[in-house]
Amino acid sequence: MSIRFLRSAAVYAVLGLGLGIYMAASQQFSLRPVHAHALLGGWLSMAVMGLIYKAFPAMNDRFLAPAHFWLHSLGLPVMLAGVAAIHSGRADSGEPLAGIGSILFGLGVIAFAVNLWRNAAARP
Ligand code: HEM
Numbered sequence: 001m002s003i004r005f006l007r008s009a010a011v012y013a014v015l016g017l018g019l020g021i022y023m024a025a026s027q028q029f030s031l032r033p034v035h036a037h038a039l040l041g042g043w044l045s046m047a048v049m050g051l052i053y054k055a056f057p058a059m060n061d062r063f064l065a066p067a068h069f070w071l072h073s074l075g076l077p078v079m080l081a082g083v084a085a086i087h088s089g090r091a092d093s094g095e096p097l098a099g100i101g102s103i104l105f106g107l108g109v110i111a112f113a114v115n116l117w118r119n120a121a122a123r124p
């Protein structure tokens with residue numbers, strides 16, 4: 001699980017930084033929230049979570065760990081697409097995507113939190 005999170009985090013680092021460079025170069029800042037959440041929710045959160053799964057092998061729970069990974073990996077891109085649409089003047093289609101994506105992302109974080117509380121201190 002750890003390596004899956006770290007690999008995804010690296011992809012978000014490249015995309016988020018690319019978007020930051022594009023915004024700076026074009027002086028077009030409307031996608032700032034997409035840049036911020038791709039880097040914070042993608043790169044930084046997923047990197048820290050990946051290292052936590054590595055540090056606490058007992059968290060490789062058969063249900064909670066993959067549930068977390070897939071909810072995060074589905075929810076975040078949907079949320080980012082929605083936020084991008086909202087900030088490109090297409091709020092009608094963007095808002096439901098941002099809403100659904102962030103709820104999935106949030107459910108993933110709950111799975112992670114439950115897993116951490118229940119299993120982190122157990123023997124693997
Ligand atoms: C090549 C590297 C980067 C470039 C060129 C870049 C560029 C930018 C630009 C142009 C803005 C908009 C500023 C504005 O609207 O006035 C911005 C905002 C932001 N960036 Fe980056 N960025 C980079 C790396 C990062 C990294 C590594 C992170 C976090 C891990 C990050 C997090 C943020 C956040 C949170 C904001 C929003 C700040 C606010 O609301 O005031 N950026 N960035």
Ligand code: HEM
Pocket residue numbers: 032033036037040041044045102103105106
């Ligand atoms: C379900 C997940 C999340 C939702 C729904 C959410 C929602 C929001 C909203 C509505 C804003 C204001 C955007 C604006 O002013 O245009 C915001 C800004 C921000 N959020 Fe989040 N957020 C989420 C997750 C996170 C996470 C995980 C982090 C950090 C690890 C984070 C860090 C920030 C920062 C630094 C800003 C200010 C950046 C900016 O002004 O562009 N958020 N968020």
